[in-house]
Amino acid sequence: xxxxxxxxxxxxxxxxxxxxxxxxxxxxxxxxxxxxxxxxxxxxxxxxxxxxxxxxxxxxxxxxxxxxxxxxxxxxxxxxxxxxxxxxxxxxxxxxxxxxxxxxxxxxxxxxxxxxxxxxxxxxxxxxxxxxxxxxxxxxxxxxxxxxxxxxxxxxxxxxxxxxxxxxxxxxxxxxxxxxxxxxxxxxxxxxxxxxxxxxxxxxxxxxxxxxxxxxxxxxxxxxxxxxxxxxxxxxxxxxxxxxxxxxxxxxxxxxxxxxxxxxxxxxxxxxx
Amino acid sequence: xxxxxxxxxxxxxxxxxxxxxxxxxxxxxxxxxxxxxxxxxxxxxxxxxxxxxxxxxxxxxxxxxxxxxxxxxxxxxxxxxxxxxxxxxxxxxxxxxxxxxxxxxxxxxxxxxxxxxxxxxxxxxxxxxxxxxxxxxxxxxxxxxxxxxxxxxxxxxxxxxxxxxxxxxxxxxxxxxxxxxxxxxxxxxxxxxxxxxxxxxxxxxxxxxxxxxxxxxxxxxxxxxxxxxxxxxxxxxxxxxxxxxxxxxxxxxxxxxxxxxxxxxxxxxxxxxxxxxxxxxxxxxxxxxxxxxxxxxxxxxxxxxxxxxxxx
Numbered sequence: 001x002x003x004x005x006x007x008x009x010x011x012x013x014x015x016x017x018x019x020x021x022x023x024x025x026x027x028x029x030x031x032x033x034x035x036x037x038x039x040x041x042x043x044x045x046x047x048x049x050x051x052x053x054x055x056x057x058x059x060x061x062x063x064x065x066x067x068x069x070x071x072x073x074x075x076x077x078x079x080x081x082x083x084x085x086x087x088x089x090x091x092x093x094x095x096x097x098x099x100x101x102x103x104x105x106x107x108x109x110x111x112x113x114x115x116x117x118x119x120x121x122x123x124x125x126x127x128x129x130x131x132x133x134x135x136x137x138x139x140x141x142x143x144x145x146x147x148x149x150x151x152x153x154x155x156x157x158x159x160x161x162x163x164x165x166x167x168x169x170x171x172x173x174x175x176x177x178x179x180x181x182x183x184x185x186x187x188x189x190x191x192x193x194x195x196x197x198x199x200x201x202x203x204x205x206x207x208x209x210x211x212x213x214x215x216x217x218x219x220x221x222x223x224x225x226x227x228x229x230x231x232x233x234x235x236x237x238x239x240x241x242x243x244x245x246x247x248x249x250x251x252x253x254x255x256x257x258x259x260x261x262x263x264x265x266x267x268x269x270x271x272x273x
Numbered sequence: 274x275x276x277x278x279x280x281x282x283x284x285x286x287x288x289x290x291x292x293x294x295x296x297x298x299x300x301x302x303x304x305x306x307x308x309x310x311x312x313x314x315x316x317x318x319x320x321x322x323x324x325x326x327x328x329x330x331x332x333x334x335x336x337x338x339x340x341x342x343x344x345x346x347x348x349x350x351x352x353x354x355x356x357x358x359x360x361x362x363x364x365x366x367x368x369x370x371x372x373x374x375x376x377x378x379x380x381x382x383x384x385x386x387x388x389x390x391x392x393x394x395x396x397x398x399x400x401x402x403x404x405x406x407x408x409x410x411x412x413x414x415x416x417x418x419x420x421x422x423x424x425x426x427x428x429x430x431x432x433x434x435x436x437x438x439x440x441x442x443x444x445x446x447x448x449x450x451x452x453x454x455x456x457x458x459x460x461x462x463x464x465x466x467x468x469x470x471x472x473x474x475x476x477x478x479x480x481x482x483x484x485x486x487x488x489x490x491x492x493x494x495x496x497x498x499x500x501x502x503x504x505x506x507x508x509x510x511x512x513x514x515x516x517x518x519x520x521x522x523x524x525x526x527x528x529x530x531x532x533x534x535x536x537x538x539x540x541x542x543x544x545x546x547x548x549x550x551x552x553x554x555x556x557x558x559x560x561x562x563x564x565x566x567x568x569x570x571x572x573x574x575x576x577x578x579x580x581x582x583x584x585x
Contacts, residue, residue, distance in 0.1 A: 114513030242419030
């Protein structure tokens with residue numbers, strides 16, 4: 001598949017997912033928390049297209065509302081990580097010296113752990129909740145943006161236009177904020193797209209392990225965790241939320257891949273894997 | 274070579290120390306009093322004092338830290354708060370299962386990725402090449418906690434070829450290893466393809482071709498060997514993802530390894546056991562990265578020489 005095709009396909013998939021998340025109230029056929037205990041584990045049928053879970057809740061409705069949880073976690077995590085990471089990385093790369101040294105040591109320590117392991121440890125001590133998942137993912141995720149921003153700024157600060165600005169008497173602060181930071185937009189956009197895919201997988205992983213979203217929140221990972229005990233008798237509990245995660249991540253990866261080729265940037269991709 | 278390996282090993286010490294420090298600090302991140310969290314608000318004052326003493330939380334932070342590091346150095350990681358068993362014993366009992374799973378997954382990933390990446394690079398633009406790119410994208414998008422249950426549904430329930438879960442025979446290992454190794458296989462395929470393609474455009478390949486060296490020999494002897502260095506580096510870096518992934522894979526397949534131990538410990542608020550698991554997994558990761566560097570030194574004498582001079 002060509003990059004331009006991936007870009008369009010990714011953009012369409014992501015746009016559809018955003019629409020589903022925004023219109024969940026209109027699209028969902030049932031209340032995602034409404035239980036019909038007498039119909040628990042019912043397979044897909046005419047009334048409940050994707051079947052019902054262990055409490056008789058409609059799986060389609062829960063998958064639809066799960067879009068909201070996944071996208072919200074992805075967006076908030078990436079925005080906070082991007083803001084913190086870019087600030088620290090840009091300042092470190094621009095100022096250099098001990099500031100840079102300190103920032104990079106902290107990044108190194110955090111990267112000494114596999115990302116998911118650190119996320120498990122952090123949510124483990126903070127306590128299981130969606131909010132703590134976001135906190136844990138931000139505590140790890142900023143490092144990727146910081147490394148990217150630092151590298152770019154260090155490369156850019158030697159360029160002639162910076163020297164020219166300095167010669168014209170532009171204050172250092174203004175050089176960083178007005179002349180350099182805007183140039184980070186494209187690589188950061190690509191990184192953010194991949195980062196969102198990674199954050200969504202990480203949230204689902206933690207919720208699958210019981211460390212994330214708590215009942216009755218309709219999170220795809222938590223739904224997979226619920227389905228684990230019934231995989232022998234009711235595989236539909238597992239199939240559909242998993243498909244939703246796959247389509248979402250594939251869409252974001254397509255989008256990131258297409259953007260990377262179109263905008264011609266190279267970035268590290270895996271943050272929370 | 275041995276000197277290089279030892280030197281590289283010495284470089285891991287600061288990283289290990291940093292990792293240990295972070296693990297030590299984790300328990301102090303617990304919101305509120307960790308003793309309250311573990312025992313509940315209604316615990317007897319005497320019990321709370323006893324636990325506080327057991328964990329050493331009544332001592333100054335620096336003393337606790339020194340004791341923690343000293344414990345690691347002597348292999349004393351404390352005792353489980355639930356069973357009273359020494360943590361080191363629990364880890365030793367679970368480590369072989371996790372190691373077995375990790376290496377099997379690694380073997381699956383390499384066995385899939387190297388031939389596929391090489392074949393794709395040999396015939397760029399063909400269906401095989403496009404297929405490998407598609408596989409690479411699919412592989413990083415399929416989460417293991419979905420792939421695993423899907424494999425169970427197909428191979429264990431529908432066709433009844435393989436056991437559903439647990440550890441025992443070789444057959445038990447197949448589905449977990451494939452589940453864990455699939456994502457890495459995708460990343461490695463992509464890396465192998467890109468790296469071989471780059472090597473094929475090098476001057477020495479043109480020279481070899483001009484000398485009349487056969488196509489297959491150019492690919493396997495000239496391009497692949499040089500292409501392996503970045504692949505091995507990625508292998509080392511991705512090894513961490515593989516190790517962390519065992520937590521999920523072990524949960525899916527009821528595999529009695531470190532990952533399960535970690536999640537159970539977290540759920541029971543058995544902090545010493547959780548700390549031990551995290552420490553051991555992190556140490557394995559650091560060691561794997563060091564090993565990847567040493568292997569790279571063996572593959573490429575230039576890297577080996579640079580590392581021996583003290584470069585990275």
